[in-house]
Each structure stands twice: as C-alpha cells, then as structure tokens.
Amino acid sequence: MKIIAITQKGIHKTENEDRIIVGEAVLTGGTLSCEMESGILAVADGVGGNNGGSAASGFVADRLSALPDITAEALQEINAELLALSMEKAEYNGMAATLSGILFSGGKNRLFSVGNTRVYLLQSGRYLKQLTEDDTVLNYLLTSGQMDPEEAESFDRKNEITACFGGGAADLFQMKISDMDAVTAPVLITSDGIHDYVSVDQMEEIIGKHGLTDKACEEMISQARASGSCDDSSIIIGFGQYG
Numbered sequence: 629m630k631i632i633a634i635t636q637k638g639i640h641k642t643e644n645e646d647r648i649i650v651g652e653a654v655l656t657g658g659t660l661s662c663e664m665e666s667g668i669l670a671v672a673d674g675v676g677g678n679n680g681g682s683a684a685s686g687f688v689a690d691r692l693s694a695l696p697d698i699t700a701e702a703l704q705e706i707n708a709e710l711l712a713l714s715m716e717k718a719e720y721n722g723m724a725a726t727l728s729g730i731l732f733s734g735g736k737n738r739l740f741s742v743g744n745t746r747v748y749l750l751q752s753g754r755y756l757k758q759l760t761e762d763d764t765v766l767n768y769l770l771t772s773g774q775m776d777p778e779e780a781e782s783f784d785r786k787n788e789i790t791a792c793f794g795g796g797a798a799d800l801f802q803m804k805i806s807d808m809d810a811v812t813a814p815v816l817i818t819s820d821g822i823h824d825y826v827s828v829d830q831m832e833e834i835i836g837k838h839g840l841t842d843k844a845c846e847e848m849i850s851q852a853r854a855s856g857s858c859d860d861s862s863i864i865i866g867f868g869q870y871g
Contacts, residue, residue, distance in 0.1 A: 629663065629664050629665070629732065629866050629867065629868045630661075630662075630663055630840075630866070630867055630868040631650055631660065631661065631662050631663065631664055631669070631864065631865070631866050632659075632660075632661050632840070632841065632842050632845055632864070632865045633648045633650055633655055633659065633660040633661075633845075633862075633863070633864045633865075634658070634659045634660075634842065634845045634846065634849065634861075634862070634863055635647070635648050635655055635656070635657055635658070635671075635819075635860065635861070635862040635863075636657065636658075636849060636860065636861050636862075637657065637860050638821060638857070638858045638859045638860045638861065639853065639857075639858040640858060641858070641859075641860065643682050644656060644657050644682065644860050645673065645674030645675075645676065645681040645682040645685055645860050646671065646672070646673050646674070646685060646819050646821070646860040646861070646862040647671070647672040647673075647674075647685045647686055647688070647689035647862075648660070648670070648671055648672075648689075648862055648864060649668050649669065649670040649671075649672065649689050649692050649693050649729065650662065650664060650667070650668075650669060650864070651664050651667035651668060651693070652667070652693050652694070653693065654686075654689045654690060654693050656686070659842060659845075661842065663868075664732075664866075666732050666733050666734060667731070667732060667733075668692060668693065668695070668698070668729055668730070668731050668732075669729050669730050669732070669815065669817060669864055669866050670689075670692060670727060670728060670729020670730070670740075670745075670817065670864075671727070671728060671729065671745045671817050671818065671819050671862045671863075671864060672685040672688045672689045672692070672725050672726065672727045672745070673685055673725060673726045673727075673743065673744075673745050673819045673820065673821075673860070673862070674686075674723070674724070674725050675723075675724040675725060675726065675743075675789065675792055675795070676787065676859065678722050678723055678724045678794075678795070679714075679718075679719050679720055679721050679722050679723050680714070680717075680719055680720040680721075680722075680723030681723065681724070681725070683713075683720060683723055684710060684714075684720075684723040684724055684725040684793065684794050685725040687706075687709075687710055687713065687725075688706060688710065688725045688727055688793050691706045691709070692706070692727070692729075697731070697733070698731040698738045698740050698805060699805075700803065700805055703740070703803050703805075704801065704803075706793065707793050707794065707798070707801040707803075708798075710723070710725075710793050710794040711794055711796070711798060714794055714796060721796065722794070722795060722796040723794050723795075724789075724792040724793060724794040724795035724796075724800070725743070725792060725793045725794060726742060726743020726744055726745050726763075726789060726792050726793070727740070727741065727742055727743060727745060727793060728740070728741040728742075728743070728745035728746055728747050728760050728817060729741075729747065729817060730747060730808070730811070730815060730817075732811070735810055736807070737807070737808040737809075737810070737811050738805060738806070738807055738808060739759055739760070739804075739805070739806050739807075739808050740803060740804065740805045740806075741760040741761070741763075741803070741804050742763060742791050742792060742793065742801065742802060742803045742804065743762075743763050743789050743791060743792045743793075744762040744763060744764050744767075744787070744789055744820050745760075745817065745818065745819050745820065745862075746758055746759075746760050746762070746817065746818050746820075746823055747759045747760045747815065747816070747817050748815070748816040748817070748818075748828075748831075749811070749813045749814070749815060749816075750813050750814040750815075750816060750835065750840075750867075751813050752813075753814075754832060754835075754836065755832060756816060756828050756831055756832055756835075758828075760804075761804070763789055763790045763791035763792070763802065764787070764788060764789050764790060765788040765789075765790060766788070787820060787824065790802075791803075814840055814865060814866065814867035815864070815865070815866040815867070816831070816863070816864070816865055817862075817863070817864040817866075818848075818862065818863050818864075819859070819860060819861060819862040819863075820859065821852060821857050821859030821860050821861035821862070822848055822849065822852045822857070822861050822862070822863055824852075824857070824859075825851070825852040825853075825855040825856060825857040826848055826851045826852050826855065830851060831848060834847045834848055834851065840865050840867045844865070845863045845865060848861075848863055849861045849863065
C-alpha cells in the first residue's frame, strides 16, 4: 500500500498535538511518503484545552506503533497507563487524546476509534464514506434528534468530545473496534483540524482535482486554514494493494 501522510501544527500554536502512526513509525510533523505491506494507519490527536495534549497523543502513538495486533485488552492497557502517567505530574493532570485508524494484517483488517478523528473510504474513486462515528456532544445531539443539521452549523461546541484516551476518568475510554471486510478502496484518515472545516464535498472535489497525491493533502490543509481552522491538521491517504 502506498502511503502519503502530512501533519502540521496549528496557527499560533507552539507545538503539534497530533501524531500520525504508519506501521512502527510515528510522525510528529511534516510529510511522510512510503509503502507499507501491513500494519497500523492511524491519527492520534491530543485534546485541546487539556494539560499535556502532545504528551498524551505521543504516548498513545508510541505505544500503538509497538502493538502486533489491535485488541480491546491492549488498548485498555494503554489507557490505564496513560491515566497513571497523568497523575505523576501536575502538568499532565487530565491529559487526553483521541484516536482513529485501521490495522491492515493479512486481510484481517480492523477498524478502531475513540473521539473525533475520522476514517473514510473513497468509493468508486469519487465518494467518501465515513466509517467512524464521532464521540462528540454535537453528534449525540444530532443522532438523538435533539438538534437538526441547520442548527448544527452554528453550534459552538463542535469539538467537545464524549470519549477519549485518558481525560482523568476511566469511563471516558469507550473504544470502538470492529473487523472489516477486505479493503478495496483508498483510505483517508483526518484529524478534526481538517474535517471540521472542510466538508466531504470539498474533500471529494480536491481529490478529484489532484488525485491521491501530497498536493491533495496540502490543499485540504490550506482549505481548512482558509475556513478558519487554527488547530493542528493531519491527514493520511493509503491506496494501492491492501493488507
């Protein structure tokens, strides 16, 4: 599988709280282009407003990159270790991270997600289908019928999450894991610094214009910035022969 990954720190931010995991590699900034036969593709995002966001996402990414498999038990162990670490230093109290990705392993693919990073498939080379479900207050209000899409446009708590790694409470860890059929379409993974500001239609248009290239990734980040994103921005495109 061919991989293009880019992560950039947000405007006016002193450090990037996003981490990209590609197999055993963890990208903290810049661009990575490579090929991968099998392994993990994922984006971890340190939760803005919480102490130690970059420490949390870095810890999760480092531990994830060393896993031979994605299991509920392994991810629960990472969460327990993160909670313990958050108690060691005052600046780490409450630190948290979100995570979404896919394990490609000999056709036994596995989708996993907690928080509001997202995984999409590019179907028929044109249409993005979101595979993950956002763990956010906004998504809860929408799916429960307490808010309609028009009201959501002006909702000012779009980034408020309801599940994550860490966060100072064990019950916030509500990881969703599911086995997948063979993946036969390109994969797109984004942090909320992109998809909260660039619509699916806009992402599809950018991919249609530039193809599955680093230029498409860069334009998505530029479009997010032009639409008001000051957050860290991360994106992975994976395509070709799938594990």
